Each structure stands twice: as structure tokens, then as C-alpha cells.
Amino acid sequence: MMFKPAYLVFAGAAFALPGFDVLSQPAQTARDASCIDAVSYLPLDPAQVGRDSQGVAALGTYERISPDGRFVLRSFSGAQLGQVALIELPAEPDSGMTVRKTPLSNEAFPVQGSWRYLVDVDGSHYRFSDIVHQPQMARPLFKGGMKGFYAAASELNSARSPDPSLVWIRSMSWPQGSRAGQGTGPLQVRTLGLRDSARGVEIVHDSGAQFICRSREVTDGNVYTLPMLSVDGLAFSAIPVNPRQGAPSMRVYGLAQGALDPEHPCDLRWDLQATPGKAVFGFTTDQSAMLTYTDNASVYFVDPRPTLKGQVFRIEDWRAQVLASAFPGLTRDGRIVFGATWKDCRPDGVCAEQAGYVIADPYQNPDYRQQLRHLGLQAPKTCISPADVLRERQRFATQHGLAP
Numbered sequence: 001m002m003f004k005p006a007y008l009v010f011a012g013a014a015f016a017l018p019g020f021d022v023l024s025q026p027a028q029t030a031r032d033a034s035c036i037d038a039v040s041y042l043p044l045d046p047a048q049v050g051r052d053s054q055g056v057a058a059l060g061t062y063e064r065i066s067p068d069g070r071f072v073l074r075s076f077s078g079a080q081l082g083q084v085a086l087i088e089l090p091a092e093p094d095s096g097m098t099v100r101k102t103p104l105s106n107e108a109f110p111v112q113g114s115w116r117y118l119v120d121v122d123g124s125h126y127r128f129s130d131i132v133h134q135p136q137m138a139r140p141l142f143k144g145g146m147k148g149f150y151a152a153a154s155e156l157n158s159a160r161s162p163d164p165s166l167v168w169i170r171s172m173s174w175p176q177g178s179r180a181g182q183g184t185g186p187l188q189v190r191t192l193g194l195r196d197s198a199r200g201v202e203i204v205h206d207s208g209a210q211f212i213c214r215s216r217e218v219t220d221g222n223v224y225t226l227p228m229l230s231v232d233g234l235a236f237s238a239i240p241v242n243p244r245q246g247a248p249s250m251r252v253y254g255l256a257q258g259a260l261d262p263e264h265p266c267d268l269r270w271d272l273q274a275t276p277g278k279a280v281f282g283f284t285t286d287q288s289a290m291l292t293y294t295d296n297a298s299v300y301f302v303d304p305r306p307t308l309k310g311q312v313f314r315i316e317d318w319r320a321q322v323l324a325s326a327f328p329g330l331t332r333d334g335r336i337v338f339g340a341t342w343k344d345c346r347p348d349g350v351c352a353e354q355a356g357y358v359i360a361d362p363y364q365n366p367d368y369r370q371q372l373r374h375l376g377l378q379a380p381k382t383c384i385s386p387a388d389v390l391r392e393r394q395r396f397a398t399q400h401g402l403a404p
Contacts, residue, residue: 034383034385034386034387035361035364035382035383035384035385036335036359036361036383036384036385036386036388036389037361038360038361038364038365039315039317039358039359039360039361040093040358040359041093041320041342041344041354041356041357041358041359042089042090042093042097042356042357042358042359043057043344043354043355043356044057044058044059044087044097044355044356044357045057045096045097046058048097048099049077049078049080049081049085049087049099050078050079050080050081052078052355054353055353056341056353056354056355057354057355057356058077058078058080058355059074059325059326059339059340059341059355059356060074060075060076060077060078060085060325060326060339061075061076061106061326062074062075062076062325062326062327062339063075063326063329063337063338063339063357064109064110064329065328065329065330065331065337066110066115066331066396067113067114067115067283067331067332067392067396068331068332068389068392068393068395068396068397069089069331069333069335069337069359069389069392069393070088070089070091070393070396071086071087071088071089071115071132072086072087072088072089072337072339072357073086073108073109073110073118074086074087074339075106075107075108076106076107081099081101082101082102083104083105083106083108084102084104084105084106084108085099085100085101085102086099086100086102086131086132086135087099087100088100088132089357091393100131100132100135101135101136102118102131102135102136102138103126103135103136103138104118104120104126104131105120105121105122106121106149107121107149107150107151108120108121109151109152109153110128110153111125111153111154111155111169112152112153112154112155112229112230112231112233113154113155113231113232113233114155114399115128115396115400116128116155116167116196117141117169118131119145119147119151119153119171120140121147121148121149121151122143122147123143123144123145123146123147124140124142124143125140125141125142125143125144125145125201126138126139126140126141127141128400129400129401129402132400132402141200141201142194142200142201142203144190144192144203144206145169145171145190145192146171146172146173146188146189146190146209147173148173150173150174150227151171151172151173152171152172152173152227152228152229153169153170153171153172153229153233154169154170154171154229154230154231154232154233155167155168155169155233156168156169156170156191156232156233156234156259157232160234160257160258160259161193161258161259161260162258162259162260163193163204165195166193166194166195166204166205167193167194167195167196168191168192168193168194168259169191169192169194169233170189170190170191170229170233170255170259171189171190171191171192171229172187172188172189172227172229172236173187173188174186174187174188174224174227184223184224184225184241185223185224186211186213186222186223186224187211187212187213187224187227187236187238188209188210188211188212189207189209189210189212189255189264190206190207190208190209190210191205191206191207191259191260192205192206192207193205193206193259205259205260207260207262210262210264212255212264212266213253213264213266215265215266216240216253216266216268217244218244219243219244219245220240220243220244220245220251221240221241221242221243221244223240223241223242224238224239224240224241225238225239225241226238226239226250226277226278226279227278228278228279228280228281228327229281230281230289231281231282231283231284231289232284233255234254234255234256234257235252235253235254235255235269235281236252236253236255237250237251237252237253237278237279237280237281237291238250238251238253239251239275248275249271249272249273249274249275250271250272250274250275250276250279250293251268251269251270251271251272252268252269252270252271252272252279252291252304253266253267253268253269254266254267254269269304270304270309272302272312273310274295274312276293276294276295276300277293277294277295277327278293278294278327279291279292279293279327280292280293280327280328280329280330281330282330282331282334283330283331283332283334285334285380288303288304288305289304289330290302290303290304290330290334290362291304292327292328292329292330292336292362293327293328294324294326294327294328294338297323297324297325298314298315298316298322298324299314299315299322299324299328299336299338299358299360300312300313300314300315301313301315301336301362301365301368303368305377307375307377308371308372308375308377311371313362313365313367313368313371315336315358315360315362315365317342319343319345320342320343320344320345321342321343322340322341322342322358323340323341323342324338324339324340324358325338325339325340325341325355326338326339331392332392332395333384333388333389333391333392334361334362334363334380334381334384334388335359335360335361335384335389336359336360336361336362337357337358337359337360338357338358339355339356339357339358340355340356340357340358341353341354341355342354342355342358361383361384363379363380363381363382363383363384364383
């Protein structure tokens with residue numbers, strides 16, 4: 001009988017940045033009935049997505065995960081699916097996936113937080129629900145904001161905006177030079193205020209492109225790489241390439257809190273003291289937003305509370321030999337989702353290579369739990385429950401007029 005990877009449990013391993021202790025403990029295999037699996041695997045069907053050069057199901061160059069974990073916006077999706085595909089993950093592991101080709105170009109990105117719009121690299125904004133319901137026939141609603149490869153955008157909370165009746169979007173990018181220089185340069189943001197109605201979308205306010213972080217040039221220089229905007233648009237992560245103080249490292253900075261603030265101070269919030277891949281923000285809880293990233297094909301997460309944010313926890317499973325293909329995403333309920341390859345091994349030791357999506361619950365990571373106990377801290381939650389997942393799926397479906 002084949003061992004089904006949907007029921008494997010990750011062992012956790014904690015890693016410390018300089019100045020912090022390293023703690024570890026064996027994997028926990030028991031699972032409370034009210035919790036989702038500590039990790040589950042959703043293999044892609046090669047018949048739907050094509051095969052890569054190794055003969056397994058093709059993964060994208062990178063994937064962006066919807067707030068409810070139901071949809072994956074997959075860039076450079078392979079010859080069979082074109083430049084960008086939208087993959088719908090099933091509610092149950094054995095239910096199958098829905099794969100949609102889209103008219104979007106490679107490196108298209110969502111407006112984080114709401115996923116109200118998907119944005120092409122030329123600044124064209126498509127309504128997400130249009131891409132779901134009529135993917136090949138969807139047409140852009142308007143053009144605006146930052147554009148180009150590696151851009152990112154987030155919807156600002158209306159409570160921080162001067163006119164709550166408008167949709168406020170903050171986007172981030174940086175100048176695109178030669179191919180070799182893409183992904184590195186001075187940072188820019190742009191904020192749009194939109195009136196979205198049945199008659200269409202009207203741009204009411206446009207800040208224009210603004211260079212930011214000028215006050216940090218004395219310490220960080222003015223050239224950054226691997227920036228990522230937070231879900232709420234109020235912070236970003238990036239590595240200063242040639243800092244005037246210290247060595248290059250992934251850092252988290254704050255941005256202007258108001259939609260119309262002309263200055264973005266880029267105040268330094270914290271420093272990972274490491275140079276991983278792109279660091280992705282989760283949704284803010286009563287504590288703070290987690291951060292997750294890949295490094296050498298492994299996935300890590302960080303709890304940014306002052307007593308913990310030097311601790312880096314790894315998601316791993318020696319039995320499955322998981323290799324992440326690109327940076328991960330965090331859902332609103334806290335799941336970490338990423339594209340990967342892994343070994344699906346039978347009890348007799350025969351293993352088959354698989355590719356698809358891995359879904360992990362960081363709150364069940366044993367080393368994270370042990371470190372919290374050691375410090376006398378409480379986790380935001382004991383674990384992610386099936387009810388949490390269903391709640392977010394229903395919330396997102398209602399927001400976009402989709403079937404649950």
C-alpha cells in the first residue's frame with residue numbers, strides 16, 4: 001500500500017541568527033482532531049500542466065497564493081499553459097485541481113490583501129473574478145500604478161485613507177535597466193485612489209511614482225534587491241546591495257501609514273542578518289505578521305515579535321526530501337503554501353518524484369512550540385483548524401462572487 005503524502009508530518013528545525021541559541025526536538029506525529037495536518041501535499045497532474053525536463057509535473061517560475069489558499073497565480077507556467085496560469089487548489093486533497101490559462105504576461109502579480117485585481121506587467125488591472133469566470137476573454141479595467149518585472153501591490157485599509165469610499169492601492173517597483181540589472185535599483189512607490197462601480201473603474205487620485213528611502217542613503221545606500229511589499233502596504237522587505245554600514249542583509253522597513261502621505265520614511269523595523277530569497281509577509285494578527293522565505297530550496301518562517309524575531313524556523317521532512325521551487329506565500333489563517341518537488345515513498349523504500357504544492361501549519365512546528373514554551377510566550381493560535389480554512393475560503397468566495 002502506498003504511503004499517501006497528504007498525511008506526512010514535518011519535523012521542524014530551528015536556526016538562530018548570531019546571538020541566539022539553537023533549539024531542536026524530534027518530530028511530533030500526533031495530531032489533534034481540531035487541527036489541519038501539520039503538512040499536506042497536493043501533487044500536480046502532468047496531464048494538466050505538462051512535464052519539466054525531469055519528467056515530473058511542471059512548476060512555475062514563482063507562485064503567488066490567494067488569501068484563502070485556494071488559488072495560485074503561477075508565472076512562467078510552461079509551454080502547455082502559457083506565461084501565466086491560475087490554478088485552483090481543491091478543498092479536499094483527492095478532489096483534483098482546476099487549471100486556467102490567462103491573458104496575463106510573465107511576472108503578473110495580484111493586489112495583495114484583497115486580490116480584487118490581478119496586474120499585468122504593463123500596469124493593466126484585471127478584475128480577479130473575471131479571470132476566474134472567463135479567463136481567456138477577460139479584459140483589463142484600467143492601467144496604472146507601478147509596472148514592470150518584480151513589481152508588487154497591496155490594497156490599503158480604507159481606515160487609513162482620506163476617502164473610505166475609494167479603493168486605495170499602493171504598488172512598488174524599481175527602474176528596469178538591462179536584463180542583468182533587473183531586480184536591483186532605487187525603490188519607487190505609487191498610490192492610486194479608485195472609484196470602482198458597475199460603470200467601471202475611475203482613477204480619482206494618482207500620487208505618481210515616488211522615489212523612497214532617501215533618508216536611509218547614509219546607512220543603506222540607494223540600491224536594493226529582492227523587495228516585497230507587505231500585505232497591508234505599510235511595510236516592505238529588501239536587501240540593501242551596498243550598505244554604507246554593515247553587510248548586505250534582508251531588512252524590514254516601514255512605509256507611510258496614510259494613503260496620501262508624501263514622504264515614506266523607510267524606518268528600519270528589524271534586520272534578519274541573513275541574505276535569503278525574497279521575504280514574504282503574512283497577514284497582521286493581534287501580535288504581528290509572520291515572515292516566510294526560501295533559502296537553498298528550504299522554506300523558513302519568522303515570528304517578528306521582539307523576543308522571537310531572531311529565531312528562524314525551518315519546515316522540513318527528511319522522509320519526503322522537499323525542495324521548494326520559489327518563494328512561498330502565507331494565507332490569512334496562517335498556512336504557508338509553496339511549490340516544490342518531493343519524494344513519495346512506499347513502505348518498501350521505492351520512491352517516486354512528485355511536484356506540486358506543499359501546505360504547512362507553522363503553529364504545529366515542534367521547535368517553534370518548544371521555543372515559545374522556553375520563553376514563556378503564547379502562540380497566536382495552537383494550530384490552524386479546518387474551520388479556519390473553511391472560514392477564509394467562504395470569506396474570499398463571498399468577496400469575489402465565487403462558489404464556495
